[in-house]
Amino acid sequence: MRNKKGFEFSFNWMFALIVGTVIIFLAIYGTTQLIKQERRTSDSEAGKQLGIILNPLETGIESGKISKISFPLETKVFNRCLNEGFSLGERAFGIQEISVATKSGVGVEWESPGAASNFYNKYIFSSDVIEGKEMIVFSKPFLMPYKAADVIYLISKEENYCFVNSPSDIENELRKLRPENINISADLKECKKGSIRVCFDSSLCEINVNLEAKSVKKYGKRIYYEDDKENALLYGAIFADTDIYECQIIRLMKRTSELASLYAAKSISLGSKGCNSNLEQDLAYYSNVTGTLNKSNELSNIMMLSDEIWRKNDALSCKIF
Amino acid sequence: MMLYHVKSFNKKGQLKIQEMAFVLVAILVFFAIVALFYISVRVQNLKGSVEELRDDEAKTMVRKLAESPEFSLSVENCINCVDFDKVLMLKEKAEYQSFYPLDYLAIKVMGALKKGECARSNYPECESLTLIKKKEDFGTPIGAFVALCRQEFFGQDRYIKCELGKIYASGENIRK
Numbered sequence A: 001m002r003n004k005k006g007f008e009f010s011f012n013w014m015f016a017l018i019v020g021t022v023i024i025f026l027a028i029y030g031t032t033q034l035i036k037q038e039r040r041t042s043d044s045e046a047g048k049q050l051g052i053i054l055n056p057l058e059t060g061i062e063s064g065k066i067s068k069i070s071f072p073l074e075t076k077v078f079n080r081c082l083n084e085g086f087s088l089g090e091r092a093f094g095i096q097e098i099s100v101a102t103k104s105g106v107g108v109e110w111e112s113p114g115a116a117s118n119f120y121n122k123y124i125f126s127s128d129v130i131e132g133k134e135m136i137v138f139s140k141p142f143l144m145p146y147k148a149a150d151v152i153y154l155i156s157k158e159e160n161y162c163f164v165n166s167p168s169d170i171e172n173e174l175r176k177l178r179p180e181n182i183n184i185s186a187d188l189k190e191c192k193k194g195s196i197r198v199c200f201d202s203s204l205c206e207i208n209v210n211l212e213a214k215s216v217k218k219y220g221k222r223i224y225y226e227d228d229k230e231n232a233l234l235y236g237a238i239f240a241d242t243d244i245y246e247c248q249i250i251r252l253m254k255r256t257s258e259l260a261s262l263y264a265a266k267s268i269s270l271g272s273k274g275c276n277s278n279l280e281q282d283l284a285y286y287s288n289v290t291g292t293l294n295k296s297n298e299l300s301n302i303m304m305l306s307d308e309i310w311r312k313n314d315a316l317s318c319k320i321f
Numbered sequence B: 001m002m003l004y005h006v007k008s009f010n011k012k013g014q015l016k017i018q019e020m021a022f023v024l025v026a027i028l029v030f031f032a033i034v035a036l037f038y039i040s041v042r043v044q045n046l047k048g049s050v051e052e053l054r055d056d057e058a059k060t061m062v063r064k065l066a067e068s069p070e071f072s073l074s075v076e077n078c079i080n081c082v083d084f085d086k087v088l089m090l091k092e093k094a095e096y097q098s099f100y101p102l103d104y105l106a107i108k109v110m111g112a113l114k115k116g117e118c119a120r121s122n123y124p125e126c127e128s129l130t131l132i133k134k135k136e137d138f139g140t141p142i143g144a145f146v147a148l149c150r151q152e153f154f155g156q157d158r159y160i161k162c163e164l165g166k167i168y169a170s171g172e173n174i175r176k
Helices: A011-053 A088-093 A168-177 A232-239 A242-271 A280-291 A296-314 B002-067 B084-090
Strands: A065-082 A095-102 A117-119 A123-125 A129-143 A147-156 A161-164 A182-185 A196-199 A207-210 A215-218 A221-224 B081-083 B102-109 B128-133 B142-154 B157-171
Touching: A011 A065, A011 A095, A011 A117, A011 B002, A065 A242, A088 A242, A095 A123, A123 A232, A123 A242, A129 A232, A147 A232, A147 A242, A161 A168, A168 A182, A207 A232, A215 A232, A221 A242, A221 A296, A232 A242, A242 A280, A242 A296, A242 B084, A280 A296, B002 B142, B002 B157, B081 B084, B081 B157, B084 B128, B084 B142, B102 B142
Parallel strands: A123 A147, A161 A182, A161 A196, A196 A207, B081 B142
Antiparallel strands: A065 A095, A065 A129, A095 A117, A129 A147, A207 A215, A215 A221, B102 B128, B102 B157, B142 B157
C-alpha cells in the first residue's frame, strides 16, 4: 500500500505560501520605494542648501572670490534657466532652477534629481549638468552701467580649463584668484591632455574667443558678450552652455530693466527736492530696451546706451547711482 | 454517518480559513498603523527641515541684502549702507513682492522721532518701511543692523545723511 501522506499539500500551506509571497513582495517594494523617496528628499534638501550656500559667495564691494564646494558623495548639479513664467515675479525676473542628484551604491546609480529649488535673484553660469564631488565657484558683479546682479560661475573640479594667450587683465585676475582647474599658457601645446582649451587669438580650441567681435564660439555655436567693467559676461560665455548663457543674459537684462525703472522713479522723487538729474527719460528708454532683449547679439546696442547713461550720471553733482 | 463526518470536516476547514483571514487583516491593520505613524513623523521632520532651510536662507539673505543692487548705496563706496531713497521706490514695485523668498521684509529706523509707516507723503519723517508682508503670522524675524542713507538738502548744498537702521526678514513658511 502506498503512503499518500508524503505528497499531501494542504490548503493551509498553499494559502500561507501565497499570502507570504505577497507580503514579502509588498515589503520589498515598499522598502525600495521608501529608499527612493528618502534619496529624492535628501537630493531636494541638497539643492536648496546649495542655493543657500551660494548667497554669501555673492560679491559685496570686492569682486571675484573663489570657493570650493565639497559634496559627501559624487553629485550631479542640474542648472536650468527659465526666462519666462506665469507669475508677475517670474515674468519680470525669470527663474534660476537648481536640482541635485547624488550617486548611490544601492539600486540605480543615478536617480532622477530631487525637487528643483527656484531662485529669482541668482544667475549661475555653468554647463547644464555639473558632475563631481568638488566644485569650484566664484562670482563677479555685473555692471551695466550700475550693478544689476552678482553672477556665479560653477565648474566641476574634474573639468580642467586651459586659457591660451589670454588678455593681460584676465591673466592677472586668474593668477590672483588661483583656481585649481584653470591653467594659463602661452601655447596650445602646454595645455594638459583632456583639458578644455580656450583660445583668445586663434580658432583651434574647443572654445574660441574673438576679442574684436566680442564673441565666443564653442562647439559650433556663437554667443556674444560685452565689455562690462568686470568681464562678467566673457567668463559667463566661456564657462556656460550656450543655451544657459543666452537665457541668463535675458534674465540679467530683465533685472537691469527693473533697476532702471527703480532709478528713474528715484530720479523723479529727488528731482522734486532740488536734485535734478534729467536722467528719467534715458532710464525709462533703457528699461524698455533691456527688458525686451532676445539674444546676446543685441547686447552691443544696450552697451552704447549704458555708456551714455553712465557718462551722464558721472557728470552729475547729484548722482542717481 | 458518512455525511455527518464530511460536514464536520468542512466546518473545521472553514474555521481555519476564517482564523487565517482574521490574522491577515490584523497584520495588514498593524502595518497600516505603523506606516501611518512613520509617514506622520516623517512629514513633521520634513516640515521642520524645510522651515530650518528657509530660516537659514532668510539669515544669509538679511546679511547680504544691504549689498544687493536694489538696496545698496551705489553713490558712495559704503559697506552695509542702504539707499533709503531707492528702497522707498522699491516698495511701490509689485514685481519685487515675490523676488525675495521671504514672508516679511521691513526696515526700521532706529531712534526715529516720528512713528508711522514710510510713504512718499511723510518720508523721511517716519519709523518703518514694510516691503513684504505676505501674512500676519510670519514668526520671529531675523534682524541685521545697517546704515540707512538718504540725500539731504541744505539750501544749495547736498549731502548724504546716514542713520542707524535695522533690516528684518522672515523666511517663507509652508503654505497650507
